Amino acid sequence: VQLDPNYYANICPNLENLVRGAVVKMMSQTPVAAPATLRLFFHDCFVMGCDASIMIMSSDGSDEWHNPADFSLKAEGFETVLAAKAAVDGDLQCTNKVSCADILALATRDVVSLSGGPTWPVELGRYDGKVSLGSDVVLPSPDFNLDQLNGMFGSFGLTQTDMIALSGGHTIGASSCMFFYNRLYPGDPTVSPGFLLQLQQSCPNPLLDPNAFAFLDAATPLQFDNAYFRNLQQGMGLLNSDQVLFNDPRSQGTVNLFASNQSAFFSAFVDAMTRLGRLGTKTAVDGEIRRDCRFVN
Numbered sequence: 001v002q003l004d005p006n007y008y009a010n011i012c013p014n015l016e017n018l019v020r021g022a023v024v025k026m027m028s029q030t031p032v033a034a035p036a037t038l039r040l041f042f043h044d045c046f047v048m049g050c051d052a053s054i055m056i057m058s059s060d061g062s063d064e065w066h067n068p069a070d071f072s073l074k075a076e077g078f079e080t081v082l083a084a085k086a087a088v089d090g091d092l093q094c095t096n097k098v099s100c101a102d103i104l105a106l107a108t109r110d111v112v113s114l115s116g117g118p119t120w121p122v123e124l125g126r127y128d129g130k131v132s133l134g135s136d137v138v139l140p141s142p143d144f145n146l147d148q149l150n151g152m153f154g155s156f157g158l159t160q161t162d163m164i165a166l167s168g169g170h171t172i173g174a175s176s177c178m179f180f181y182n183r184l185y186p187g188d189p190t191v192s193p194g195f196l197l198q199l200q201q202s203c204p205n206p207l208l209d210p211n212a213f214a215f216l217d218a219a220t221p222l223q224f225d226n227a228y229f230r231n232l233q234q235g236m237g238l239l240n241s242d243q244v245l246f247n248d249p250r251s252q253g254t255v256n257l258f259a260s261n262q263s264a265f266f267s268a269f270v271d272a273m274t275r276l277g278r279l280g281t282k283t284a285v286d287g288e289i290r291r292d293c294r295f296v297n
């Protein structure tokens with residue numbers, strides 16, 4: 001299936017402005033909107049393709065969101081897409097003509113660029129999926145090593161460079177301590193000593209505070225920039241799957257490039273996001289334009 005940035009040019013000419021307006025408003029209300037939306041897009045695309053399957057809420061808890069790998073997705077991402085969908089449907093020319101999957105793709109581009117990252121033309125024309133099953137969810141674990149990361153991203157036709165650039169999505173947002181406690185007690189030798197102390201203070205005890213968290217990019221947690229890669233050079237990657245990108249000699253060169261050259265990171269990120277956005281594209285044959293992003297029609 002061929003996606004096209006101009007897909008809605010005649011169907012809903014004001015689409016991009018409507019989405020951006022809703023995203024700007026959500027971002028002014030909460031700093032969580034941007035990272036939550038970006039992560040939502042990634043988790044959507046890796047399961048059944050970019051078809052907004054992650055947004056379907058079933059009454060019996062069998063949907064993707066109820067899988068432990070998705071349960072920690074923050075509400076603000078879903079709310080951003082729902083707000084953008086409401087803005088789009090509020091334009092009579094557009095009502096029920098734009099898929100939730102396309103709105104999620106546009107909102108994701110907008111949260112990235114409005115956080116200081118690159119902007120790019122978003123390919124459009126995906127239909128929404130009609131199936132969401134928790135049992136279909138397979139996502140990378142924060143304990144993955146380089147071969148496991150390459151294996152999973154490679155299964156989607158993404159290269160190691162794509163995988164490293166996309167991991168740069170961790171330049172914004174936070175992680176619950178539960179995903180990296182195992183690096184803190186006893187201290188993982190690849191965590192810099194100062195950062196280790198800092199993290200042990202933020203995450204004192206897994207049993208005491210399940211809500212404890214740390215920023216994925218301790219330097220600039222709200223800015224979409226290449227500080228994430230400079231952190232890795234200093235042993236300040238939060239997740240094992242982050243730090244391993246620098247520690248493994250096979251990926252270190254790309255980390256060093258992105259750390260020293262922000263435009264190289266941005267252009268690799270745009271390429272990789274565009275490829276990610278092409279996964280599992282649905283059409284009218286196997287999809288629909290969902291009226292309410294949370295339910296199949």
Ligand code: HEM
Nearest residue numbers: 035036039042072140141142166169173174175176179241
């Ligand atoms: C490479 C494999 C990846 C692993 C193992 C991974 C794992 C994680 C984990 C464990 C968290 C913390 C979740 C929580 O505390 O609820 C997280 C957060 C996040 N991830 Fe990833 N991730 C990966 C790739 C990606 C990609 C490709 C993107 C987007 C391009 C992305 C975007 C994000 C964002 C923005 C957050 C912060 C969410 C927030 O603050 O609400 N991640 N990731």
Ligand SMILES: [Ca+2]
Nearest residue numbers: 044047049053
């Ligand atoms: Ca999906």
Ligand SMILES: [Ca+2]
Nearest residue numbers: 171217220223
């Ligand atoms: Ca940052």
